[in-house]
Amino acid sequence: MALLGIHASIAGGISNAIDEGVFLGCEALQIFTTNQRQWKVKELSDEETENFIKKLEKSKIKKIYSHASYLINLASAKKEQHKKSVKAFLEEVKRSSKLNLNGIIFHPGNFAGQKEKVALKIAAETINKIIEESLFFKGKFIIELTASAVGKNFEQVKFILEKIEQKNKIGICIDTAHIFEAGYDIKNEYEKILKLFDRMIGLKYIEVFHLNDSKTPFASKVDRHIHIGYGYIGKEFFKKLLSDKRFKDKAMILETPKEKGWDKKNLNLLKKLAKK
Template sequence: MNNFVIGAHQSFSKGFLQMGKDAKYIDSNTFQFFMRNPRGSRAKKFDEKDADNLKDFMKENSFGKILCHAPYTLNPCSDKEHVREFAHIVMEDDLKRMEYFPNNLYNFHPGSHVGQGVDLAIDMISSLLNEILNKDMTTTVLLETMAGKGTEVGRSFDEIKRIIDKVELKEKLGVCLDTCHIYDAGYDIVEDLDYVLDEFDRVIGLKYLKAIHLNDSKNPFKSHKDRHEKIGEGSIGLDTFNNIVNNERLKDIPMFLETPNDLDGYKEEIELLKSLRK
């Protein structure tokens, strides 16, 4: 179980230190969180003392990298200029705050092209990244793989790679692979996980894989639905998660649960996943 960095989503409304304490309660050594309202724009005033307390707590408890998730409301490739500007403002502010926790991770959904087409959307997303990334930042910004519902961008490894190709500071970028999303998008991690990882490596490069969202799926393969299920209770199944947590190419990647659960539910899932780790 060496280097098994696993955690779950925490509520930022509780404050920084409490998120760390909740993570420890569920026997995890990392966590994912929102810096602000996930369905809005408002961020709490940054409490430096609380942030310092979390950093001390993480050091004392040997935490791995933590992951901040951008709000779901962001759409960097919207057909509306004010929506794109909103994405720019929020992500730029989140990344400034994340520098208080150096060398960690920030994840975002690439967005939806709302009928404009994937090519234009990729230009918009990469343009935003070129504007907000800078050489001095320590945070790694992750593009999340998506299920492909509606006009979502990032439904394939190729679309993710095309965004990366247009970004100048590629060393500041990574990918967060969501198990529910890629399974719903048509990557069959149940029947052939190694083939999917080979394809990821061929198209994007495994060096870019910086985080994994561990989620089962309520829907069947290639459904493009994106509805998360508890580990082992969906169409992906427990055997696949056993393969994931024990795959040599994934063992050192931090993993985060986004399943429909409360803290005690996450505690049970983490105990289960740890029991699978060889």
């Protein structure tokens, strides 16, 4: 079965995320390595880092990823914002490397009024630059498909990927809510969409799935996550995905709303669906 997990909180210390993952029986985990709403970051202390790695080694968690800050816009044509974004991303790489993470999941950026081609080109060039400056990092740079920002369709991701020099450093994250909202009907055309993805981008690039039901209707272009089975995608799709042998060793991470007890409920449901 796929490696199921959640986005875990680092409140009170980064290793608390591991405790939460262990408590919920996760085999995969996603974290923010810092407060993702602030540009300013706190350095990870050696003690925090050691604690984190020790707990991780003792756990059954096989894959752990960071999610880059939402403030970062690698596609920005505005000099100041672009510079800040690259700097923040490189800091993210440093922390993720220190913590031995398997990769950094990120959104390629926002269009912010720019022409699509321009934004895509800047994003690709910036990713190349970041990879080049991060050769010490053993993890992957994982592009997440979005609902309406840069990377909102297979064509855009293909465009970026074709421009990447070190493709072996790249992974793709499919967020089930995002691609459904972007206009890929995974609910009714599961095989067709995966075939299309394989033809245009390549299934071999898939590293992570974000498992979210969609609060908004098909092709809404509005990114809103909801609990599994409570949205417009529905349980049947998740059952198909969980039993798809092509993805049996992939991380599948919930990013559903953080309401008390719901991570456990969603995980239990996913496990049940996987067995059926």
